[in-house]
Amino acid sequence: MTQLADITGDRMTTPEPSWFEIVRDNARQQHQKVGLPTGKEEQWRFTQIGPVLRTSFSLAGDSDPQELATQNTFGNQALVELVFVNGRFVPELSKTNHTIRGLTVGTLVEASANGHESLIRAHLGKYASIDRHPFACLNTAHLTDGAYVHIARSTTVSAPIHLLFVTVGEEQPVACHPRVLVVCEDQVQATLVESYVGAGSRYLTNTVTEMICGNDCTIDHCKLQQESEDGFHTAVMQVEIGQQTQFVSHAISIGAKISRNDLGVKLAGRGAYATLNGLVLIQGQQHCDNHTLLDHAAPDCPSHELYKHVLMDRASAVFKGQIHVHQVAQKTNAKQSSKSLLLSDQASMNSMPALEIYADDVKCTHGSTTGPIEEDLIFYLRSRGVGLEAARHLLTYAFAADITRRIRVEPVRRRVEDYMAAQHGLPQDLRINDLGAFDDDVIR
């Protein structure tokens, strides 16, 4: 794992910007110095990263997973859809034509060649720290290309921009390192979805997303992770939002044997508002670790965070929710909640809030519940004639639906709801189409 793959760049049709080599070199040096976590570090204490470290991966080659790509496309529900297979952009499977002025969507290399080079250079690698995140460092050491989205001032993009990453395992374990850079200027409204799917034997998808939003934006981000059951998934997403910008994230983890997400949001301007919702639905021996950081660096910022976990069989999950309130960030109002449903005695959950507060006029609350389905709820359903198993399934669905119904991106919501309905043998007419009961205040 610790060996770095050679980057030859010979596949490129457009030459990469010359400074990519410098970015890679920095990361290589850092990687050689620090390596990957051993699992003993505080940040990695509860994640059994061993199987990832012990696997020797080679860089993923070409593949033709047409079927996976077609199954997971948003079709007409996406404005633009970029499909990456084993880390490489596949134009034939992608939909890039659109008529929105002010929106640029493409690859880092193409966009660099078409006038965005200085912007990309100013932002790429500036948020996902290679010092803080060893996997982001590994990703950066393999930088060749990636997805690039730029949205100019006062642009409204009404339909979702979909980035679909497909990884296909080979006989020998392979690794790929997807990269995403999103730059939104002021007063932008947009929805961005990242989907990760995979097939085949053991592989690693190690992704980095950087997103920078100016002032007065409304940004909806969804990440849907449905890697194959033998896959590993590591992800660093770092977001920075400006004054009065509203950022909503829904992170859904369903697949992968081992997955780890580091999601950091810096509230950099007064009145910025971040909502981080997460849903983990895992079974068997799957493990999922979510580390989030809400970095309150400006005054008057609210943040809401709700992560829910449904753990079956011997599945285990970690939630570490860090809230850092800087001294300038007076009137911060941060609410955090982690709720976990354990559907078997062997399932386990580690939930840890971590609040660091350096301002004196703030409101920060956190709460965590872990346990089986409440007996009161089961009895209520049974007293109406619903059988015990059906009641359990229905209540598990309901527990997760508390998150899914908040997802405003219809194709994502539908996928997760359908997945849950199928998993629990429930019909699809279960879903509540009327969002009248939608409650913006995520913490009850």
Added chain:
Amino acid sequence: MPVLEIKNLHAKVAGTDKLILKGVDLVMEKGQIHAIMGKNGSGKSTLCQVIAGRETYEVTEGDIIFNGQSILEMSPEERAREGVFLAFQYPVEIPGVSTSYFLKAAVNSIRKHRGEPELDAVQFIKLVKEKQKMLGIQESFMNRAVNEGFSGGEKKRNEVFQLAVINPLLGLLDETDSGLDIDALKVVAEGINKLHEQDAERSWLVVTHYQRLLNYIVPDVVHVMIDGRIVKTGDKALALELEEKGYDWVERESLAGV
């Protein structure tokens, strides 16, 4: 044949020695309304839950005969399918599941049990509309998550509405009046009265702390429960007497063995 016959029923909190019901005897004929009154902690809510089959309680002695058969060995869902309905004192909220889906699942599991064909979406909506019209309930109810964000009054009305749709033989109303203001209480009571008028076969066991509910729902029989036993039984005049004089005199009478 009585619809419900409770014989020397003893029940404790499962896994403990805490005995709550200490020999309850009760006979209800079809179509009757019985009220059980008693102070907090007397065991009247426990009695409702035990009849409905809650597994947090364990029956240690006695029997419950419902519609001619013992239901002690039945699961809560089997009892419901046989025709027992418990309207909860504290109905739970189920975010993410619409009332419509929930009720359809309930109705169809009961119909299946009775060997009746399941209702399809159209037939179910027809049934729902009919009951809503009868009870004067807004239709938006159905598309909302079960009880989520409902006021106390709305939750209790939803219980009565569910009862109307499920159409049981026996309605157990567990402190249906608690937490309701007088207007909400009237609405809920009117609904129950309409259901009673409409189906003379159905029986009602109304558990309440206060007499005021019985101003609107007139019982045929009133029982007083003290410390896990029914110590006095009378007609509706007993409820008024309790309202006026409190429970202490019944307690003294029962201790004196009157």
